[in-house]
Amino acid sequence: MRADSQAWNEIDITFPVSKRLELTWVSLARLSSEIGHPVTYANGLYANIALGDHLTLTPFYSQYIVYGYTTGQWLHTGEPGVEMTIAGGWPRCQLSDRSRFYYVTGEPTSLWVYRNRPRIDCRVGSGAREASVFVADEFFHYSTFGGWTRYRFTSGARFVLGKRSALDLYYLRQVDQRQIPGTINALGITLELRIGNLD
Numbered sequence: 724m725r726a727d728s729q730a731w732n733e734i735d736i737t738f739p740v741s742k743r744l745e746l747t748w749v750s751l752a753r754l755s756s757e758i759g760h761p762v763t764y765a766n767g768l769y770a771n772i773a774l775g776d777h778l779t780l781t782p783f784y785s786q787y788i789v790y791g792y793t794t795g796q797w798l799h800t801g802e803p804g805v806e807m808t809i810a811g812g813w814p815r816c817q818l819s820d821r822s823r824f825y826y827v828t829g830e831p832t833s834l835w836v837y838r839n840r841p842r843i844d845c846r847v848g849s850g851a852r853e854a855s856v857f858v859a860d861e862f863f864h865y866s867t868f869g870g871w872t873r874y875r876f877t878s879g880a881r882f883v884l885g886k887r888s889a890l891d892l893y894y895l896r897q898v899d900q901r902q903i904p905g906t907i908n909a910l911g912i913t914l915e916l917r918i919g920n921l922d
Contacts, residue, residue: 728756743773749785762790767802779808783825800829816845835866844881855881857893865901873899879911887917 736748746768749829767785774780785802804825812818823838842859856879863873878892891913898906 730754747771758790758792760790762792764788773898774802777809777811779810781806781808799831800827802827812843816843818843832867837864838862851885857881868901872901889915891915 730896732749733749733751733755738746739763740746740749747770749767749769751765752761755762765785767851769781769783771784772780779798782805783803785803785804787798787800787802789798789800790796802825804823806823808819808821810817811818819842821838821842823836823840825836827834829838830875837857838861840859840861842857844855844857846853846855848854848878857877859877861875861877862871863875864871865873875897876893877895879891882890882892884890891911893911893913895909895911896907897909
């Protein structure tokens with residue numbers, strides 16, 4: 724069994740345009756303990772369009788630069804796509820289902836990808852000790868393989884540390900019929916910091 728520690732560093736900048744539209748610019752860099760330099764760079768622009776109280780449509784475009792572990796070369800890809808999120812629930816529990824469809828252009832080959840991720844978030848506790856627990860399962864369909872060849876299960880808890888910060892602790896398990904290693908088990912920590920006008 725091979726162990727690898729990774730750090731995913733992401734910056735999101737959101738620009739409210741109207742009551743129903745906001746634009747988000749996302750920049751990401753992924754670090755791996757196996758490699759002595761960053762292994763993924765990504766930039767993307769997302770347009771979040773609220774179509775009512777329970778439906779959000781998000782067209783997007785992302786660019787990735789990914790280091791190939793086996794080849795030692797950098798791969799450049801672009802991803803134009805769209806996602807749709809349906810959400811609703813009860814006062815303390817929220818159900819959501821996100822469908823993401825995008826086209827991967829560039830190296831080594833172009834392909835279509837469809838991902839579906841149902842998720843449930845429930846608040847527990849009360850007052851200053853209130854937190855939330857979540858469970859999600861994402862399924863991947865690649866046009867090159869013609870089937871559902873990957874799923875990614877995530878379960879964890881979210882703790883609000885203040886008006887501008889939150890902490891997620893989670894377990895992730897990914898099973899992939901085409902990728903090596905085929906099974907990945909991971910423990911993760913996400914620290915979220917918000918800067919700017921929160922009104």
